[in-house]
Amino acid sequence: MSSDRMTLRLKIWRQTDANSPGKLVQYTLNDVSKHMSFLEMLDVLNEDLIRKGERPVEFDSDCREGICGTCGMVINGMAHGPLDGTTVCQLHMRHFQDGDTITIEPWRSRAFPILRDLVVDRGSFDRIIAAGGYVSVDTGGAPDANSVPISKISVDSAMDAAACIACGACVAACPNGSAALFTAAKITHLSHLPQGQVERRERALNMVAQMDAEGFGNCSNHGECEAVCPKNISIRVIARMRREYLRGLVVR
Ligand code: SF4
């Protein structure tokens, strides 16, 4: 076999619906190009399965450019796979070897019920955002970037936190199934900007309350979230969320 072609053994979680038991099913996939993305490799597997009259493997994706946050699966035990700062859609098969066995599973979290195969319901994230991850001020049309004075430190901190794409890897990697990194990124982003000040007091209180109501676990500073985050969101935002929460309790 040419050096840029591989044969892989895939062990993929198959589950018909949320109420059925699932199991790992093994497939052998030949002639995989090292230049394919991981999702393209799964597309090839699905074409094979469809040709054989079998049900294709369901997984989520949209942009395939690392920006929308819809893709996400656990690859060989690691959320988004082995490459730092990389979503599954941006992971390429050159990071695997001919003959490798690759185990592929969905995010595992009580608050992300499995819908089918590798697809989970991340509606809990939407409800956390709806609880406070917005601004209600009328910002009008897009102003010049420098017409609202904001300090460089605040802009940089806001933009770093705003990089979160809501993929859910932090939850999948956390031993407590905590959504603290995601929620903190959203709270931090808005807390640094003038437009985010109107609802600032209620935001942290309401988003944290919703996070708890959805069944996510508590943060115990394990740090797995930061390690797997494809956007390198720093765990420092969780400290900021705690300060914002305390501020919400005392500031009137
Ligand atoms: S904090 Fe990182 S891992 Fe968590 S949802 Fe946002 S981008 Fe994904």
Ligand code: FES
């Ligand atoms: S498909 Fe959009 S981030 Fe992966």
